[in-house]
Amino acid sequence: MSAFIEETKCLLPRIAFLACGCFSPPTPMHLRMFEIARDHFEMNEMHKVVGGIISPTHDSYGKKGLAPSADRLAMVKLALQSSTWIRLSDWEVNHPQWVRTRSVLQYHQNYMNNYVNSPGDKEQSGPLPGWLPYNLRERKDPIQLRLLCGADLLESFAKPGLWADEDIEDIVANHGLVVITRFGSNPERFIFESDILTKYQRNITLITNWVPNEVSSSLVRRLLNRGQSVKYLLDDLVLEYIKRTGLYNMKSKYITDTVQPNRLLFNRAYMENIKNATSLAQSPPTDDDDEGDEQHMDETDSLLKRQAPRVFCCGEASSPVQARATKLMLNRSGPGQAVQVITVESAMGTDKIESQAKKQKIAQVQQL
Numbered sequence: 001m002s003a004f005i006e007e008t009k010c011l012l013p014r015i016a017f018l019a020c021g022c023f024s025p026p027t028p029m030h031l032r033m034f035e036i037a038r039d040h041f042e043m044n045e046m047h048k049v050v051g052g053i054i055s056p057t058h059d060s061y062g063k064k065g066l067a068p069s070a071d072r073l074a075m076v077k078l079a080l081q082s083s084t085w086i087r088l089s090d091w092e093v094n095h096p097q098w099v100r101t102r103s104v105l106q107y108h109q110n111y112m113n114n115y116v117n118s119p120g121d122k123e124q125s126g127p128l129p130g131w132l133p134y135n136l137r138e139r140k141d142p143i144q145l146r147l148l149c150g151a152d153l154l155e156s157f158a159k160p161g162l163w164a165d166e167d168i169e170d171i172v173a174n175h176g177l178v179v180i181t182r183f184g185s186n187p188e189r190f191i192f193e194s195d196i197l198t199k200y201q202r203n204i205t206l207i208t209n210w211v212p213n214e215v216s217s218s219l220v221r222r223l224l225n226r227g228q229s230v231k232y233l234l235d236d237l238v239l240e241y242i243k244r245t246g247l248y249n250m251k252s253k254y255i256t257d258t259v260q261p262n263r264l265l266f267n268r269a270y271m272e273n274i275k276n277a278t279s280l281a282q283s284p285p286t287d288d289d290d291e292g293d294e295q296h297m298d299e300t301d302s303l304l305k306r307q308a309p310r311v312f313c314c315g316e317a318s319s320p321v322q323a324r325a326t327k328l329m330l331n332r333s334g335p336g337q338a339v340q341v342i343t344v345e346s347a348m349g350t351d352k353i354e355s356q357a358k359k360q361k362i363a364q365v366q367q368l
């Protein structure tokens with residue numbers, strides 16, 4: 001019986017999804033869209049989903065908050081590390097100018113068609129692009145590439161002068177749309193009110209997201225800019241990348257203005273120094289002192305633990321403020337130890353505030 005089901009699955013028409021957007025930065029919801037869409041098509045046994053493609057828009061799209069494409073590509077790559085089937089396409093960003101979504105779909109569709117129909121690897125000139133789904137040549141039937149989007153993108157079709165009608169028609173007629181519901185949008189009504197969309201309604205799949213999450217790139221940028229936490233709103237690796245590069249004017253509790261973000265290399269000694277600085281500031285010692293290193297780490301450090309330790313030599317201090325901070329740190333570490341430059345005030349201050357807040361919380365809970 002299960003062999004029969006497998007065989008039936010193999011006969012289902014094949015589809016792939018392409019999501020366009022800014023991805024500045026990529027959020028978990030950008031990736032959730034793909035999972036929701038794949039479940040929908042595979043669980044209803046309508047299609048075999050062969051792959052997902054993320055295509056970040058060109059720099060010249062110029063939307064507010066759009067980080068440079070090199071950074072957006074790097075962040076999407078990091079976010080995709082845990083996915084086995086969603087891939088990043090850099091074709092759009094490497095184009096000389098902004099490309100309309102219709103052409104983006106056409107390019108990727110044509111590439112897949114040619115690939116599937118060419119007899120073997122020898123026909124392919126050069127290496128295969130990273131976005132190409134695996135095992136496409138297992139079968140010879142065509143792959144339909146559908147535009148995957150949130151309902152807000154669908155509704156942007158109505159913004160005067162933004163999308164060309166003939167593009168909308170081409171996308172819906174020749175590729176198809178997969179729309180994930182989003183708070184504040186009414187895609188059913190939107191489709192009803194559009195003649196083109198109603199005409200091709202059979203090519204539009206509306207999927208209700210039963211576990212909505214209203215995280216958006218703009219919301220994340222706003223929080224970062226205010227120095228507020230975005231932990232659990234972004235992949236840890238993406239957050240670490242933002243911290244290191246200082247994208248979105250991020251204000252970090254540990255990064256001083258005098259430290260160049262790209263010089264921020266962390267190591268064990270850095271953790272030790274924070275710990276030393278904190279325990280010096282706390283007198284008498286508190287219960288928190290018994291906590292392991294793990295408890296003192298912020299989100300940056302969990303990532304860093306997975307990386308090979310790198311050393312930031314304290315001799316590199318380049319300003320009087322930095323030199324003063326370095327000296328302070330040096331006093332608290334052994335001779336010859338390399339340390340991360342941080343301001344003592346900020347490290348002590350933040351840890352103290354955090355531990356006071358923790359205690360307050362515990363006290364509140366105990367009073368209940």
Ligand SMILES: Nc1ncnc2c1ncn2[C@@H]1O[C@H](COP(=O)(O)OP(=O)(O)OP(=O)(O)O)[C@@H](O)[C@H]1O
Nearest residue numbers: 021022023029149150153182213214215216217218
């Ligand atoms: N929370 C969400 N739920 C459903 N779809 C989403 C969500 N966040 C983003 N999307 C979709 O992801 C795609 C990529 O869009 P984009 O990068 O412009 O995302 P965004 O987070 O909405 O950005 P911004 O907040 O800067 O407008 C779009 O189709 C958008 O509708």
Ligand SMILES: O=C(O)c1ccc[n+]([C@@H]2O[C@H](COP(=O)([O-])O)[C@@H](O)[C@H]2O)c1
Nearest residue numbers: 020021022057100101102156162163164
């Ligand atoms: O093709 C078009 O005419 C078109 C018009 C407006 C926006 N887009 C694409 O839609 C994506 C999301 O844009 P936005 O402004 O809703 O974040 C982005 O990838 C744009 O290139 C595409």
